[in-house]
Amino acid sequence: MTASEKTVSGLRRLAVRATGEALAITRNGLTLVGLAVAFVLIVLTARPDLRQAGKEQLQHWLQARQVDPVEIPAPLAEPKASEHATAETxxxxxxxxxxxxxxxxxxxxxxxxxxxxxxxxxxxxxxxxxxxxxxxxxxxxxxxxxxxxxxxxxxxxxxxxxxxxxxxxxxxxxxxxxxxxxxxxxxxxxxxxxxxxxxxxxxxxxxxxxxxxxxxxxxxxxxxxxxxxxxxxxAGRPLPIDPPQAPAAPSISSDSAA
Structure with missing residues (x-):
């Protein structure tokens, strides 16, 4: 086995060992977290007063870190309606x-x-x-x-x-x-x-x-x-005394308002 091959082999063994240790640490850590959670649940179940105190502490913590809501600008006002109505009985x-x-x-x-x-x-x-x-x-x-x-x-x-x-x-x-x-x-x-x-x-x-x-x-x-x-x-209004007279003519359409 050459020197380079020995080096590669040594690095592989080192990587495998490191990986194994990391997994072991992770498993142990998860085990500890699980035990801690179980312990806390047991304590809170047995001690309602601690559960209530924890809830209050959590509320205070959330309120202290509450972000002011972003003020959403009011929608633009609708254009003013026409000054005159559109329907009347x-x-x-x-x-x-x-x-x-x-x-x-x-x-x-x-x-x-x-x-x-x-x-x-x-x-x-x-x-x-x-x-x-x-x-x-x-x-x-x-x-x-x-x-x-x-x-x-x-x-x-x-x-x-x-x-x-x-x-x-x-x-x-x-x-x-x-x-x-x-x-x-x-x-x-x-x-x-x-x-x-x-x-x-x-x-x-x-x-x-x-x-x-x-x-x-x-x-x-x-x-x-x-x-x-x-x-x-x-309208029930008197007719004009002397209304303008116009000669009769054939009825045809006209284009108006000069």
Whole structure:
């Protein structure tokens, strides 16, 4: 056997011996741990007072090392809801508004609750703008049949069929967009005011609103005025003494709110 072989053989014997000793130590250690655990269990079983004292010591130890809980930030607040409601029972409205809401709901097959809000909002805007709310509702009826998502081929949008690309600045002022019912209503009334002021008369203003100031309006003014007078009757209000008259014309669709 060469010197190198002797060296390797000696290292192997040393490794085997070390491994055996380590295992023996481990077995002895586990045996001691098991005996210690058994002794503790016997003592605790025999001495309830020691068990209670140990429990209290353990609680104190845990409390002393308790980590303060991480403060989880509250979730971000939901965006503020629109300042206007989205539904209102017509029975809660004043009698005149309730009558109008129920009549429109039946005629145009629109849910009474959202229509109740729309009628109430229209009456408020009418009072501020000095435009008869029955006229505003009549325009909505002819323009969109109270469909807030209506859109024409020319780009008129919403309840009042406002040309959004022309009146985008007005929507910024009212904090909404074309398909938000109340925003569309407010912008539409603003456009109607401008049209009436430009034309100098209600009939002329309606023609401007319909985008037919210098052309045949296709019976638009006649239809709006007829609906307007019906709504006045439904509301129980006297008819205008001298309502604007418009010649009858074939019924065709129009793109409005110039």
């Amino acid at each position: 017509p029975k809660e409205l004043p009698r005149e508004q309730a009558a109008v809401a129920f009549w429109l709901s039946k005629k145009y097959r629109v849910a009474t609750e959202p229509l109740g809000v729309l009628v109430a909002e229209t009456y408020g805007i009418g009072a501020r703008s000095r435009i008869d709310p029955a006229l505003i509702l009549a325009i909505m009826a002819i323009e969109s049949k109270f469909n807030p998502f209506a859109q024409s081929a020319m780009g008129a949008q919403g309840l009042m069929q406002v040309m959004t690309r022309v009146h985008a600045d007005k929507y910024q002022n009212f904090g909404g967009h074309a398909f938000d019912p109340v925003s569309n209503l407010r912008v539409g009334v603003k456009v109607l005011q401008e049209c009436i002021a430009r034309a100098g008369s209600l009939e002329g203003g309606l023609r401007h609103y319909a985008g037919a100031a210098n052309t045949d309006d296709g019976g638009y003014v006649a239809k709006v005025m007829a609906e307007y007078l019906r709504l006045r009757q439904v």
